[in-house]
Amino acid sequence: MNSPADLRVYLRTLDVETLVELLCGQAARDPELRQSLELRATTQGKDVAEAHRLLDTAVGGGNVDYGAKIGAVLDTLQRLLDAGSSADLAPLARRTVDDISETVEQSGDHSGELADRLERAVDLYARACAARPPDPERLAEWILEVEFDGPGWPAIELADFASALGEKGLRHIKSTVDAVLAEGGTGPRREIAERLQEELAEVLGDVDGLVALLSAKPPRVEVSLKIVRVLRAAGRHSEAIAHAARALTLDKTEPEPEPEDETVSLRRKEFDAEPNRHTYAALQAAAVAAGRWSVHHRAAMSRLREAAREGQQGADELTHVLLAEDRFDDAWRACVRFGASLEVRAELAELRADEHPADAIPVYRGRIEDLIERKDPQSYREAARQLRKLRTLHRRAGSTDEFTEYLGGLVETHRRKTRLIAEVRAARIALPKPRAPQPVTS
Template sequence: MDAETLADLLSAQAERDPELRHSLELRAATQSGDVSEAHRLLDTAVTDGNAEYTAKVGAVLDTLQRMLDAGSRADLAPLARRTVDDISEVLEQTGDHTGNLADRLDRAVELYARACAARPPDPEKLADWIIEVEFDGPGRPVIDLAEFAAALGEPGLRRIKSTVDDVLAANGPGHRRDVAERLREQLAEVLGDVDELVAILSAKPPRVDVSLKIVRVLRAAGRHSEAIAHAARALTHDKQPPPPEPEDETSRYRKAFDAEPGRETYAALREAATKAGKWTAQRRDALACLRARAAEGIEQADELVRVLLDDGRPDEAWRACVRFGASGELKLELAEQRAAEHPAETIPVFRAHVDELIERKDPQAYQEAARRLKLLRTLHKRAETPDEFTAYLAALVENHRRKTRLITEIRTARIAIPKAVTSPRTPR
């Protein structure tokens, strides 16, 4: 049996066996080095369970690592960055039930850093991404600036430093300040500013690990006498207990949200916590509450999706929409927004809408169904699955061939009906 025949048989069997098809998809992504295939896996992974999602992401990461190890000339940074963002969103929404997804995220960040070093992106755009992840993200991943230093260069590092300085100058407590202080320390290390780094470390509460780091920094800079003096002071330092943290001024808004979780109380909490510089932590807890409620019904799911849209996070809103089963109207609204960039994700939503329109048995609904079919044809083409549309259309026409008005509208929309179903049915 020749290879072509074997491939045809395997393809036919995969159409009948979803598990085999999934296995072949993963193998294609991990062995072909096809970046577009890796993107397609990410497009479809959102509808899978947590374990399946982890497997698909692992396949994408394998592709990235193999291509980087081989010195590929392809620009892999966009795929790597998308993978980081994708895993981060899934972790925030669903947690890490398998225990492997957090490790995948760390690996994705490492590969993104390598991809940036191989083909440096715009340094200021890279800096903006790091700033967004660190200050406005869900708390992970935690970026190590040293890994991205070469790609950031002076312009990128300067941009991050400007943001860090602004946050510290605002003198507000909370998550943003904590992040700024950590990045300030990393910047001093990356830029080789020994005096700045020693000053930062010296301002921390006295701990053995901090003192040892100061000694190492001074010795590495050739300042041995200062290193010895600091070590001596550290040994005799009288440690004081850390002062208690000030009372959270957003507690009143948090109590209101906890009493009645919803879009309005969430918005009020967001405004108060943002002013206090504590929104990231508050947001994580508030969204966890809304996600728990979203599992109770469509109304609660819609509210979560609307909250995420209000937050300016359409990708997270889409994932919540799919995971918790938002209303058909809201699904359609989001699908229309995402269709251009994520065609594979939105195809099931538009197919369901076509079914709904046909069930109305109304001439105007048939006309709208034909328009949606035309859109589906375009989406399948963008997703590089035109054969799937042909099979889908053939089955749809076969199921509804007695609805002559529908068939007429499909033809009027200039959608070619597969020949297998255009001929009259053979009398029985």
């Protein structure tokens, strides 16, 4: 290995069990490392215990105290998940979802701040399950209970829980969905089952099954456009083109909408075809003017999330829409969850740096490394400026030792880039002393 960066690359190729064995073996030989690891484990345990205590004492969704305590629990979950905690956070996350869901039902706050926190809690529960999968059939039972027996919330997307459910959990959900559909009839249960059937086909990669389900729906432009997206994502471009042509024909033969909804209908078609911040804003303006925004808002956000799953551009657009609505925490979660571009992540990191320095640190590191890779004087100078900001973030986060270690690895990796090293010195960043060579022992 030529540098710490090379070592990190190698370590990332190892599976978790191998890393655990290596780390435990080294901790057995190194008392200082063992103490550091035990301290981290103890701290995380205390954080989880404190979060449970807050839930125990949080009462009533209509008071400030409840909101503050739930917010603290959600922040704890996110911080531990972002840090790659080894703790099993799924039980705490599940309890938080259930608690907020019950409070939403009691308070009737289905679209306000509590509803936003419930959506965040579900996202964190999905992440916790992915990190430490619970029993897949029990997780499937919880999802089925929420969907078929719940009050209509929280909203759950199977794609978020697919990795934790695995084949066994997804099969369990499918058997229940098939049984409900076999009952026949109409009503909410069948509608839920049909939606889950579509989500299952998408999660399982059953392109033909999903296209068949969509094709069986009443002919609408938005349905045809979804078929086009599904076929295109599967690489079946000729079929996608054929469906797109049929969608255009359908658009010309659809009956004219009611006069008061004509603009909304047009803006909705434009948004469904090209979901981005501009078409979203146009749809919002038209729907608000017509008094129909509450009808379109949730569907529009769902379409943006769908586009975000398809690629980085979609993730960027969703993030920008959430930022425009001043939903800064939601924008950050979407940015991380769907993999927005470095440019967008950097923009958000600057907004979060004051209150959430630990969130911003990885983004600043990525920005610094990107600048260094450009290998020109101006980029080196900007990288040095970003290093100063990164040093400040580590101070705020109480992790100055990590900055020192990071800076040492960076200097070691790029020690031959004399212009870069000069810019770092010019930015008044103290360079770490070169490590003394280790004595060779026989």
